[in-house]
Amino acid sequence: MASSYAADVMWPRWAEQDRDSPKSNVTGPGQSEHHQDYDAQSQEAELGKASLRGSPIWCYVAWVWLTTAETILDTQKPWANHFEQSEYSLENLACSIMDLIGAGTKTMSSTLRYALLLLIKYPHVTAKVQKEIDRVIGRHRSPCMQDRSHMPYTDAMIHEVQRFIDFVPTNLPHAVTCDIKFRNYLILKGTKVLTSLTSVLHDSKEFPNPEMFDPGHFLDENGNFQKSDYFLTFSAGKRACVEEGLTHMELFLFLTTILQNFKLKSLVQPKEIDTRPVLNGFASLPPTYQLCFIPS
Known part of the structure; x- marks a missing residue:
């Protein structure tokens, strides 16, 4: 229940642009499409960084998502794999x-x-x-x-x-x-x-x-x-x-x-x-x- 709530509320706004797009394989944490297109994930992460750059990070949640995005860019791990192995899980x-x-x-x-x-x-x-x-x-x-x-x-x-x-x-x-x-x-x-x-x-x-x-x-x-x-x-x-x-x-x-x-x-x-x-x-x-x- 808590994880579902977190997934609905905490998915960053900048990810919404790609999550619901039929052209994107980046849909949301835990979905199988995350294993298929690292380039799309990288592009989305960079978009998130750009949207927050130059102004204070608006909340703790945004900081966690930004940290997660940067880690994925550094390790080239899909979203799903990252959440299985990282302390930055939806449950945590x-x-x-x-x-x-x-x-x-x-x-x-x-x-x-x-x-x-x-x-x-x-x-x-x-x-x-x-x-x-x-x-x-x-x-x-x-x-x-x-x-x-x-x-x-x-x-x-x-x-x-x-x-x-x-x-x-x-x-x-x-x-x-x-x-x-x-x-x-x-x-x-x-x-x-x-x-x-x-x-x-x-x-x-x-x-x-x-x-x-x-x-x-x-x-x-x-x-x-x-x-x-x-x-x-x-x-x-x-x-x-x-x-x-x-x-x-x-x-x-x-x-x-x-x-x-x-x-x-x-x-x-x-x-x-x-x-x-x-x-x-x-x-x-x-x-x-x-x-x-x-x-x-």
Whole structure:
């Protein structure tokens, strides 16, 4: 099902010109005509390269197809043979896109919704962030990533949002790479394990009053941002989520842009806002709520 969907959606536009032409033997991945006319395949690949040359590649899919076309030109392998032997298969491409949607878009949007909920729940935090925005950025330009190093309270607020919501409490399954003894338990190589990120993110020794939303958890006595080894919202080690840097960048730019241009107003009193997740299984998802964006 996924492969069929990928074949329909991801076949590049420039290939459509030849795919449906009765004069062409290049019809689509997996069809027998691919074994018959390498010249037509080369011509189509060059046409694709030309259509994308000189402008940013429009998406991840186009990049994969362009890479595939270049590989075929270099190896002179038919399309069908290439997809049987390459990691750039339709199945892998479909799975990769689902990963980008599930692990990228969905997690980011849920975290942003949770952040806005917490900002209307704690208006004094919002006021401090907006004050810092006015001091560092002002109203005459858009925020940029270079501003982040000059905005310790905003940076602390974003880290505290991620710590507080504990988005993936038990992390993803991992497997131990060798026999290891942990707290008098012998864990054999290959055993699947789930790590409790909650136990770290809500450790009261590192974060006093861990059940409270407080950006001060990431500020020192002078108001400077301080990192914490207990900030493991993206797991740890070699298998930590590669999205961490991108997420911090997106959250910073989204939230500072919103708070630079709008005041947030809840339709209910802040004390009546419930920040408990509506779903707390693999992921902690925020409850539904309403708010107003008032131009400032």
